[in-house]
Amino acid sequence: MTALPPPAPIREVEGLTRAAFDAEIRPGAEPVVIRGLGRDWPVVRAARESDEALVAYLKRFSHPNPVNAIVGAPEIEGRFGYTDDLTALNFTRGQSPLDPFLDRLLRDRGAARPYAMAVQSIPAGELVPGFEQENGHDLVDASVVPRLWLGNAIRVATHYDLQENVGVVVAGRRRFTLFPPDQVANLYMGPLELTPAGTPISLVDPADPDLARFPRFADAAKTARTATLEPGDAIYIPFHWWHAVDSLGPINILMNWWWSPAAAPEAGAYDALLFALLALGSLPADQRAAWRTMFDHLVFRTGGQPAEHLPAEVRGVLGEIDAEKAGRIRATLLHQLAQST
Numbered sequence: 319m320t321a322l323p324p325p326a327p328i329r330e331v332e333g334l335t336r337a338a339f340d341a342e343i344r345p346g347a348e349p350v351v352i353r354g355l356g357r358d359w360p361v362v363r364a365a366r367e368s369d370e371a372l373v374a375y376l377k378r379f380s381h382p383n384p385v386n387a388i389v390g391a392p393e394i395e396g397r398f399g400y401t402d403d404l405t406a407l408n409f410t411r412g413q414s415p416l417d418p419f420l421d422r423l424l425r426d427r428g429a430a431r432p433y434a435m436a437v438q439s440i441p442a443g444e445l446v447p448g449f450e451q452e453n454g455h456d457l458v459d460a461s462v463v464p465r466l467w468l469g470n471a472i473r474v475a476t477h478y479d480l481q482e483n484v485g486v487v488v489a490g491r492r493r494f495t496l497f498p499p500d501q502v503a504n505l506y507m508g509p510l511e512l513t514p515a516g517t518p519i520s521l522v523d524p525a526d527p528d529l530a531r532f533p534r535f536a537d538a539a540k541t542a543r544t545a546t547l548e549p550g551d552a553i554y555i556p557f558h559w560w561h562a563v564d565s566l567g568p569i570n571i572l573m574n575w576w577w578s579p580a581a582a583p584e585a586g587a588y589d590a591l592l593f594a595l596l597a598l599g600s601l602p603a604d605q606r607a608a609w610r611t612m613f614d615h616l617v618f619r620t621g622g623q624p625a626e627h628l629p630a631e632v633r634g635v636l637g638e639i640d641a642e643k644a645g646r647i648r649a650t651l652l653h654q655l656a657q658s659t
Contacts, residue, residue: 322527325495325542328553339457343554344482344579349496349543350554352457356486357550359453361571365489365549369427369569372489373420379446380420384413385437390472392431396565397473397523398514404521407514409434416445423470427568436469438515442573455552457484458575467572469565476505476520476562480588481576483555487547490570494553495524495544497560504538505560510592517588524562593651 330351334343343350356362364375390398390409401408419437426432442450442464450464466488476497497505505520513519522528522535529536546566547553555561557578598609614620616636625636635643 322536322539325539325544328494328496328543328545330545334457336456339554344556347556349494349556349559351545351547352484352552352554354550355455355457355552356453356488356573359486359488359550361449361453361488362550365571369424369489372569372571373424376420376446376449377417379449380416381447382415382417384415385419385440385445387412387414387419387435387437390434392433394434395473396434396471397475398434398436399475399519400508400512400521404509404512407512409514419468423468423569426470432470432568434470434472436467436472438467438469439465442466453488453573455484455486458577462575462577464573464575467570467574469570470568471570472565473525474563475514476522476524476560477515477517478558478560479555479576480517480557481578482557483574483576484552485555485572485574486552487549488571488573489549490565490567491546491548492570492572493544493546493564493566494555495542495562495564496555497538497543498541499558499560501538501541501560504534506532506535520560520562525564 328349328351330353331343332353334352334355361372361375365372388398388409388411390396394408398407398409400406416437419435422435426435437445445466449466454464476495478499506522507518508521510518522532522538524535524539524542527535527539545553563572598606601609616624625633628636630637635647639647
């Protein structure tokens with residue numbers, strides 16, 4: 319174990335209302351633990367009673383249709399990620415009805431080296447119809463679809479989400495370790511083309527970092543924050559905050575809500591990143607610097623609205639992007655990509 323400063327505790331609140339969440343928590347863009355948000359949920363009461371009571375409660379809503387699941391061999395010690403050569407993922411994907419999956423979690427509780435198993439990010443209404451009507455909160459809009467994450471003692475590598483996130487621990491205990499977005503260079507991302515769930519993951523194990531291989535992680539560790547959540551506790555993770563999640567018991571369940579306060583974009587930001595890698599990544603340093611200045615001015619608008627000196631009717635794509643302008647941009651991009659092949 320490498321000696322590094324322990325992560326700072328994540329700020330904690332209790333009795334949070336929707337008004338306070340919108341007015342105080344989210345504008346701060348900082349992670350917050352919300353103790354007891356779901357303590358009165360029926361599923362949390364069942365989880366506190368026993369694992370068997372929890373499984374019996376879930377089976378009230380289950381159905382025989384198979385759901386997506388992932389399984390890793392005992393050798394990965396619960397940590398989903400890459401094989402040693404980074405050419406493949408260290409787990410397999412399959413399907414199982416929910417009831418046999420839950421029975422397997424109960425059966426494996428006493429195993430010395432169990433297989434790592436997880437059902438991840440399934441909309442609650444698809445996995446256990448009716449469950450969300452009995453277990454929920456009002457911190458986010460009712461239109462946001464909750465998702466369920468079930469598994470045993472697994473470890474999810476440090477990654478980020480492309481949306482805001484509120485997660486409630488339903489059963490078991492979970493430890494969250496967070497890093498701010500500006501630590502991306504110190505977290506050593508894996509391949510963008512091969513990811514466990516869409517967004518890149520860090521190659522560094524925050525519980526046992528190899529500083530000889532990943533020396534900059536020492537700087538990331540100085541910014542780390544952590545909290546361990548009990549059943550009924552919740553966490554707010556702002557957009558793009560990196561987070562590693564360790565499930566600390568043989569049966570763990572999380573329910574989360576992803577949403578974005580921004581209007582639906584005309585194109586994916588992650589797609590723009592990939593296109594920028596294609597167009598700019600191999601340019602000479604002086605040209606990349608010039609384009610960085612242009613992006614800061616036109617896209618990130620570090621100096622304010624870049625076209626305020628122009629009448630609104632001639633600002634074109636430098637003004638508000640409507641459906642017609644978005645169509646023109648897409649057509650131009652498609653033409654340019656076709657010309658470059």
